[in-house]
Amino acid sequence: MSLKNIGFVVFDDMAWAEFGVAIETFTRVHIPTDCGYGCRCYNVVTIGLTTEACRGHAGIEVNPDVDFRTAPELDTLIVCGGEPMRAPTLCKKVAKWLTYRAPTTRRIVALGTGIYPLAMTGLLDRREVATHWRAAKDVAIRFPGLRVHANRLFVKDGPFYTCAGGTAAVDFCLSLIEADFGRNLALKLARDLVVHFKRTGGEEQYSEPLQFQVQASDPYRLAELVSWILSHLGENLTVDALAQHACMSPRNFARLFAQSFGKTPAEFVAGARMTEARRRLLLPQATLKDVATSLGFKNAAVFSAAFERFAGMRPGTYRVRLGVTGKVHGVEQEVASTTSLLIGV
Template structure:
C-alpha cells in the first residue's frame, strides 16, 4: 500500500487539498467495489493537529504532525496563500528536505510550488504553477525553470501542476502510472470530468471530446499534436498518426468531434498562444513560431476571429 501524506497549513486552498484526497480516495472505493484491496493509505499532516482555517474559512485539522506521521511514499503539497510564509519557515523546510530524500514522489498543486522552489530541490529543473504566480515565483527563485503554460510537469520524483483543477489532472496521471489507464479513466468518470488532459495541454485549453477510452488513437493523436505545434502539420500527417487513410480520417474525425481536423489543430494552437501571452518576455513573433504560425499577422487575424480581440488586447486584459 502506498502511503500518501497530504499537507495541511493555515490559509491552504481547500480545493487543492480536496483534489488529491478525492482522486486517491476514489481509487480505493473503486477497487473495493470490485473486491480488491485499497491501494493508497491517505492521511493528512501538519505542523500541529490543532484546527487551522483554509483560505475559504473552512476549519481543517491534520491527523498527524510532521514529527509523528507515518512514513511517506507520496507527499502532496497543496497551494494557498499560506504557502509563501510556510516556505520561509526553516523548521518546515528542513523537514521537507528530509522527507524528499526518502519519499518516492512529491506533488505540488498550484502555489504549492513555492514550497518546492524554496527547498532548492528543483534548482535547474522545471516546476509548474498557476500562470498568475509564475512571474513572482521566477523572480524569487531564479534557479528554477518555472513553467506557466503546461497543466503539469513531471521530472524525477517531483510532480507539479498549474491551477487548482490541474491538480486533478496531475493526480490522475500518477494513478495511471500506478494502476493503468483503465483505472485512471474510471476515476475521471466518477469525478464527472469532461476531459482527462495531458500535462502538455495548455492551462487554457478548451475541453474537447477527443479523449475517451474507446478512442485511444485520437488520444495519441492529441499528444502528438501538442508535441508538434511548432511544426507544419497537414491532415495527411494527422491521418498517419491514427493509421487511417486521409479520406477516412477526415470523415471519422468530423463525425466524432463535429469539427474538421484543421479546426481542432487551430484550437490547440490558439490555446497555446493564449497561455504564452501570459508569460513575460515572449514577443509576438516568438509566440507565433512556437504555435506553428510563422507570420504574426496571421496569428492576429486568428485571434480576432476566435476571440474578438488582438493578442495584445488579450494580454492587457488578463495580465
C-alpha cells in the same frame, strides 16, 4: 496489495479547492476484488506543523492526523497551495522538513503555490516546473534556477511533480493514479468524477475555448456556441448550421463571429477539431478511422491529410513520437489529391 501512503501537508488558510479535489480523488480509488468489495489503493494522511486544527481559507477545519515529527514513511508527499506558503516563516519550516524527507520519498508534489517551499530546498534547481499563472513570474524571480512553465497544467521532472493547482489538480491526480495502477482505472475514476476530458498536463492553463468565451461580444449566444461546438465536433458545423444554432442569419453570424474572435468560423472549427484530434490520438485503442469519423471527416485519408497540414506530420508519426502504440488501421493511407476538412465553409 499494500496501501500507498499519500501525505498532504496542511496549514491555516490553505487553498481548499486543491486540497479537497486531490484528497477526494485519491480516496475514491478502489480495485475490484473477487468478493465484490473494492480494495483501497491509497492511505491518505494529513500532516500539519502540529496536530492542532487547521482552518482552510474557505473556513473548513482539518484536524491533521500527524505532525512533522510523527509522520509515517510516505510513498507520495503533496504540498498544498495557499497564500501563507509565500511567507518566509511557514515556507522555511516546510522546506526544512521536505529536505529531510526527500531521500526516502518516491514522489514529492507541489500544488499551486506549494512550489515555494519545495523550490526553497534547492531540489528543483535546473528542473522544469509548473505553477499557477498568477504566481509564475514571482516564482521565476525568487528562484532563478527553475525553468518555469507559466502556462502548463502540470510537469514531471524526476521525482518532483508540480501543478498549477485549481481544477488542474484533478487531472494531475488522475495522472499519478494512471502511473500507479493503469490507464483503465484512471479513466474509470475520471468518469465517476464526471471529468469532461482527462488532460495530460501539456494543455494551456488559459485554454483557447475559455479565451473565446471571454472574448465573445454576445455572451448569450456566441459564448454558449463555443461550448456547443466543442461538444459536437463530429456533426455538421457549416456556417449555415452554426448560424441556425445561434438564431442568426449566416451572413450576420459570420461577421459577428470574426469580429468577436478574430478568426472565421471555419478556422475555429478546424482548429478545435485538430486540437481534439491530438488528444484522441493519444488513446492506444483508437484507430485513425475512429478518430476521423468522430471528428466529422469523410475517412482516415482526409483526416490524415488535414492533420499533416495542421501539425506538420502525419498522425502515425505523431503517435510514434509520443510513444503511443496501438491500432493503426488506415493510418498512412496515401492521399492522391488535396482534400479538405468537413467544415463546409
